Amino acid sequence: MPELPExxxxxxxxxxxxxxxxxxxxxxxxxxxxxxxVDNLHEIISHQxxxxxxxxxxxxxxxxxxxxxxxxLGMSGSLRIWSQDQAPAPQKHDHVDILFSxxxxxxxxxxxxxGAVLWFAGALEHHPLLCHLGPEPLEADFNAAYLxxxxxxxxxxIKLALMDNKLVVGVGNIYANEALFHAGxxxxxxxxxxxxxxxxxxxxKIRQVLRAAIDAGGSSLRDFVNTRxxxxxFQQEHFVYGQANQPCRICHTPIQKTIIGQRSSFYCxxxxx
DNA sequence: CTGTTCTCCTGTGGGC
DNA sequence: TGCCCACAGGAGAACA
Numbered sequence: 001m002p003e004l005p006e007x008x009x010x011x012x013x014x015x016x017x018x019x020x021x022x023x024x025x026x027x028x029x030x031x032x033x034x035x036x037x038v039d040n041l042h043e044i045i046s047h048q049x050x051x052x053x054x055x056x057x058x059x060x061x062x063x064x065x066x067x068x069x070x071x072x073l074g075m076s077g078s079l080r081i082w083s084q085d086q087a088p089a090p091q092k093h094d095h096v097d098i099l100f101s102x103x104x105x106x107x108x109x110x111x112x113x114x115g116a117v118l119w120f121a122g123a124l125e126h127h128p129l130l131c132h133l134g135p136e137p138l139e140a141d142f143n144a145a146y147l148x149x150x151x152x153x154x155x156x157x158i159k160l161a162l163m164d165n166k167l168v169v170g171v172g173n174i175y176a177n178e179a180l181f182h183a184g185x186x187x188x189x190x191x192x193x194x195x196x197x198x199x200x201x202x203x204x205k206i207r208q209v210l211r212a213a214i215d216a217g218g219s220s221l222r223d224f225v226n227t228r229x230x231x232x233x234f235q236q237e238h239f240v241y242g243q244a245n246q247p248c249r250i251c252h253t254p255i256q257k258t259i260i261g262q263r264s265s266f267y268c269x270x271x272x273x
Numbered sequence: 274c275t276g277t278t279c280t281c282c283t284g285t286g287g288g289c
Numbered sequence: 290t291g292c293c294c295a296c297a298g299g300a301g302a303a304c305a
Binding site for chain 1 (some may be wrong): 296297298299300301
């Protein structure tokens with residue numbers, strides 16, 4: 001399931017093929033994604049160049065002269081670049097192809113269709129999906145002082161707070177579990193119980209696990225395929241996620257699993273307090 | 274505003 | 290080998 005590192009890896013992977021290229025054709029085979037794809041997308045974006053591609057949270061944002069094409073990979077989505085004369089016949093879940101003037105195409109693949117392909121002609125900071133997002137976890141405005149201040153009134157579990165996009169973006173279930181393990185903090189602690197020094201460690205560990213995953217080229221459970229079509233190989237790096245009943249890699253205590261906010265949560269009772 | 278539950282969807286894997 | 294079904298999950302929407 002693409003988390004921030006996979007999205008960033010995807011952005012970096014496709015950028016050389018699409019930036020400054022003009023869109024020559026758009027093929028929508030399945031418009032029913034999380035939200036329906038606007039039915040005249042072809043008319044809107046054809047003949048426009050992609051000026052840049054950026055990432056905000058887990059959204060990929062293609063800047064065009066008349067607006068923004070926004071994509072979200074949901075939990076099973078992937079983007080892949082193909083040479084137009086070598087692209088295989090579209091598979092079952094290849095929902096969108098965008099063709100470019102340089103002879104390449106960008107293919108959006110998403111079996112579970114939790115992803116999205118959206119057109120927005122307004123100012124980005126006014127987009128309803130973007131305007132309430134918290135800071136990027138790898139940017140300077142996500143820091144110990146900020147986290148300490150935000151958490152001090154929150155009774156909910158710290159893991160839920162970390163996964164709330166209004167607090168900080170891009171920390172999904174896997175990395176919330178991993179960061180809390182490395183920070184030595186139990187996932188069900190009330191957020192307001194975290195001391196300033198714990199917030200400082202947590203910020204650092206969130207940064208570390210995300211940075212390591214980006215550097216590793218993105219993690220992979222079974223759904224993620226990066227733009228070169230290779231599976232990532234980060235999943236064996238998980239210390240707690242998916243490791244229920246396995247010995248902790250630090251102290252060998254069996255990893256526990258519980259449900260917090262309908263989501264699987266993993267932790268070590270010896271390493272986390 | 275806070276907290277909780279529901280919802281979209283399909284591939285996977287366990288049980289029999 | 291095949292069938293059935295619970296489960297997984299990002300995150301907005303709906304509801305209490």
